[in-house]
Amino acid sequence: MKKTIPDFEKMKQVGEKITMLTAYDYPSAQFVEEAGVDMILVGDSLGMVVLGYDSTVPVTMEEMLHHTKAARRGAPQTFVVTDMPFMSYATIDLAIMNAGRLVKEGGADAVKLEGGVDIVPIVRTLTHAGIPVVGHIGLTPQTASQLGGFKVQGRDLDSAKQLLKDAQALEQAGAFLLVLEAIPRQVAGQISTELKIPTIGIGAGLDCDGQVLVFHDILGLFKRFKPKFVKQYAELRTNSVQAIQEYHNEVKSGIFPTEHHTFGLSDEVIEKLYGD
Ligand code: KIV
Numbered sequence: 001m002k003k004t005i006p007d008f009e010k011m012k013q014v015g016e017k018i019t020m021l022t023a024y025d026y027p028s029a030q031f032v033e034e035a036g037v038d039m040i041l042v043g044d045s046l047g048m049v050v051l052g053y054d055s056t057v058p059v060t061m062e063e064m065l066h067h068t069k070a071a072r073r074g075a076p077q078t079f080v081v082t083d084m085p086f087m088s089y090a091t092i093d094l095a096i097m098n099a100g101r102l103v104k105e106g107g108a109d110a111v112k113l114e115g116g117v118d119i120v121p122i123v124r125t126l127t128h129a130g131i132p133v134v135g136h137i138g139l140t141p142q143t144a145s146q147l148g149g150f151k152v153q154g155r156d157l158d159s160a161k162q163l164l165k166d167a168q169a170l171e172q173a174g175a176f177l178l179v180l181e182a183i184p185r186q187v188a189g190q191i192s193t194e195l196k197i198p199t200i201g202i203g204a205g206l207d208c209d210g211q212v213l214v215f216h217d218i219l220g221l222f223k224r225f226k227p228k229f230v231k232q233y234a235e236l237r238t239n240s241v242q243a244i245q246e247y248h249n250e251v252k253s254g255i256f257p258t259e260h261h262t263f264g265l266s267d268e269v270i271e272k273l274y275g276d
Pocket of ligand 1: 044045
């Protein structure tokens with residue numbers, strides 16, 4: 001049965017870890033649902049792992065909508081969170097319009113926004129409008145260049161304190177879940193203890209209330225780079241290339257298709273067709 005926001009609150013209260021994994025299309029969402037993962041994130045990481053962009057910055061609303069619809073069709077019984085792409089929540093009006101589209105047209109159950117205290121008015125407005133919001137602080141890929149690149153955040157006293165302030169402000173504004181990316185485990189642990197809402201870590205240690213990773217990373221499908229926090233559980237890229245090579249070689253050498261893969265005609269029809 002599809003989990004709901006109160007289920008995630010309850011999981012935090014009883015200490016049951018929450019699992020989240022990205023999925024971007026019909027088959028990947030089917031795999032994730034079949035594996036029993038608690039939540040799907042249609043992350044704007046799709047810009048890199050599916051669309052081949054250099055970063056998440058070029059990802060558009062239309063792309064997020066297209067992939068959310070496909071993931072929703074693949075996982076009708078899983079809670080789906082969709083990332084709002086860069087600039088789609090630059091103003092309150094844009095945020096309301098675009099978040100509304102992701103929920104109404106895309107079928108998302110909630111939207112995720114990157115940012116801390118600065119985006120509080122947007123989080124509050126969306127929540128009041130009935131759109132569930134997930135926050136995302138720490139390393140925020142949409143603004144990575146402002147952070148000096150893809151670096152661990154919150155390593156000194158001031159930035160650790162700022163992360164705690166951001167987390168508290170997002171909770172007060174109505175966010176029901178908070179993603180913590182690439183921050184020291186002690187900071188993530190403290191945020192997780194101080195907040196009532198669950199935290200989902202990615203490169204934030206074991207003390208978060210749950211974990212999220214990228215589908216293509218855990219299955220070994222994306223090779224351009226591999227952050228320290230990724231654990232790879234399979235090697236599907238190598239296996240896929242090998243299988244495709246085998247197909248290619250078999251066609252070239254006439255091994256495929258065999259009789260088993262071929263349709264025939266009855267002798268009677270052949271006779272009538274070619275008899276004379
Ligand atoms: O886009 C994404 O996949 C994300 C996760 C890395 C949290 O935001």
